């Protein structure tokens with residue numbers, strides 16, 4: 020039995036450790052390293068008490084699940100290239116994906132795992148058997164090329180759909196960028212998210228319509244939804260403090276509701292960026308400097324101008340030398356809606372790791388995902404960040420994609436069905 024399972028042994032270790040610490044501290048009369056540091060406190064809000072039997076609906080009358088759904092703990096994100104330009108192949112793929120996603124989100128398999136015939140291949144790969152729905156959502160996006168000339172669907176192009184413009188500091192790798200289709204699978208169990216993408220990729224292969232392009236497995240949601248506590252990104256800072264939570268903000272900044280084609284209403288544009296974070300360089304920086312880079316205090320998450328995490332940042336406050344307390348080159352100063360004509364976007368990002376790079380350094384970062392009703396919302400903010408963010412010394416945008424995310428299909432239908440009706 021491990022000490023974790025044995026409270027008596029755990030209590031013994033605890034008291035011995037503390038006695039030892041106390042004796043050493045008084046004998047040497049030096050402050051104990053770490054004694055004044057905050058303890059890791061288990062999160063107690065109801066959204067973080069993970070219930071793996073919880074499920075979300077795929078079909079509906081509004082936006083797809085996975086946008087305003089409170090962020091789950093893990094993500095598997097994958098994009099695909101169409102290998103056929105026949106719109107019928109795309110239609111079959113979207114229809115098959117939709118019915119499979121509806122089953123997966125209920126925690127069901129998408130077919131037999133163990134066929135009765137000896138020669139049979141499993142319909143479902145089986146690794147999520149018994150794991151429960153784990154709040155899985157799979158969100159499907161359509162890339163710019165779907166609405167180009169090749170598929171004959173150009174008349175259905177959402178009005179603002181286009182490739183993102185080249186932005187300052189972009190360092191994109193083509194093999195980590197673009198795609199004709201995107202799947203964002205989020206769940207409270209990483210294996211559930213992985214299983215969903217794995218089986219949807221199998222369907223893409225079977226139909227001969229699409230091939231995998233790039234993917235990221237992410238952990239530790241770096242964003243917060245309504246009622247959730249704020250998690251931390253790999254810089255150690257709380258991320259998601261000032262994210263969108265109110266329906267009025269979703270209607271104003273996220274959901275397309277401009278009176279255009281009916282099938283696009285309650286859709287949204289998904290922007291995804293794979294952002295490498297040079298965490299080993301970051302770790303050598305003074306924390307006071309890190310605070311100035313972000314514009315917030317590392318532990319509490321409160322703005323440099325305030326006292327509590329949720330205090331509204333005061334971007335005009337000056338110190339006794341006349342300098343702005345929140346530096347104008349800090350991340351939050353550059354992107355806050357107060358300094359950007361009111362622009363907001365929904366962030367739904369995750370931390371990721373790709374192990375080590377070829378220099379043996381930690382290869383990790385942020386899979387930044389934002390949802391907005393106009394891609395310009397992202398471009399305007401990123402143009403400022405790319406040009407002057409104090410964080411640029413420590414990050415590099417290496418992957419990028421943009422996708423139109425149609426609204427949820429009604430029961431019995433499938434994602435984007437209306438595109439194939441005329």
Ligand code: HEM
Nearest residue numbers: 252256257258259260261294351354355356385400401414
């Ligand atoms: C590795 C890259 C990034 C890191 C580590 C990062 C980190 C943070 C942190 C720690 C905060 C403060 C807490 C909060 O309010 O959520 C924040 C806020 C924010 N970030 Fe980022 N961020 C990154 C990239 C981006 C990008 C690419 C954008 C958009 C172009 C963006 C947009 C925002 C916005 C809009 C806020 C809220 C600012 C406010 O209203 O106060 N971030 N980010």
